[in-house]
Amino acid sequence: SPMGEKLNFDRSAKVIAENSRFVAGGVNSNFRLGMQPGPLVFERGEGPYLFDVDGNRLIDYYCGMGAMVLGHNPLGVRQAVKDQVDRGILFAGQAPIEFEAARIICERIPSAERIRFGSSGSEVAQAAMRLARAATGRRTIVKFEGHYHGWFDNILWSTAPALDVAGPEGAPTAVGGSKGQDPSEAAGLSILGWNDLAAVEARLAKGDVAAVFMEAAMCNQGAISPAPGYLEGVQAACRKHGTLLIFDEVITGFRLGQGGAQKLFGVTPDISIFAKAIANGFPVAAIAGRADLIDMFATGGVLHGGTFNAQPVAMAAMIGTQQGLTGEHHERTSVFGDRLQAGIRDILKEAGIKAQVTGFPLMFHVAFGLEAPARNYREMARSDKKGYSLFALALLQRGVRVLERGAWFVSSEHKDDVVDATLEVVRDAAREVAPK
């Protein structure tokens, strides 16, 4: 659309309204509710673009909530899927394709001696917790404020708590994320603030913790790197106290680099979980880790099931994705991501908008109103969310789709020309929301 003229999303609004008679709220995940001007309806995705029912072409930085690391509809993934569909869809048995997929992940991920596949991040998070409890004979899982490991009752605690109910920073209250959640499940968790090594050391010293479960780089509330020495310190404390270290790499895996956060930061967890970018938009998840632990699914009496685990078409998509995720891919795409991030930082500064742009080349976060980069959830929660959501709306109205919570996901299709077009829009949107 010509610059200056705002896009219209009326048709999306109409389709959502009409279909809310059939689908609750017109959406199939609560995370698709609530963004302004309303949930959108798309007809097609191609490269960095989504095309909606109003005829708008949007530069997309949701990237399937982080899944589309190769962009929308890449040829290699499409072809792999078509080939597998011709061979068959579901066998309820093994197929060579799932072993090929497993070998690729075990080669790429430092901690992955063994693996099991599932279909969603939430699901493999459950498998990780069960495994840790079985392996240690302990119940408590340390979970951090602001980290998200899926929507199930036993882990949906303190993912984004309001600060007035979150308790003191040094002793956070477990705050549930949904009505209907079994309140007794909070007893299985110990909630701590992230990036505070002393807090982990003190908690583990009680000797009752099965696992420390964390996003190795905090990507659900901000894009926050671990403080120097933090991951190493947590790992040492875990070893000292017989506690397992679990990395949730659902966002960071195959996005912070081929080997995920664990390779980038050089700390190898006992167990890690993956989903999202592993298969560029197909429902594949994985739990990987030490052979003796993951083998408990086979010989240790720990149940892990799923009709769709290692679904052959999804496995084909995964292999097609991994073939596209070369080291060269990451280097090349990082150049675009870094340039975009630097451009946004400069434009906001010029416009007089106080903001922190932090994170990684292919996943970064823009927080309005902060004087310094946030180091944990409490600091991030003090950002100007309302101000940023107005900026996100101003971007969308000019053809750039970003998450309201501040995250930007970059794919290999967000090349120089797309970055240029994005920065043009960022400039206009910043002008609109800047303090006058």
Ligand code: PMP
């Ligand atoms: N862990 C993390 C770090 C995530 O970001 C998410 C999804 N946003 C999940 C787990 C849950 O994954 P899924 O939505 O595939 O169930």
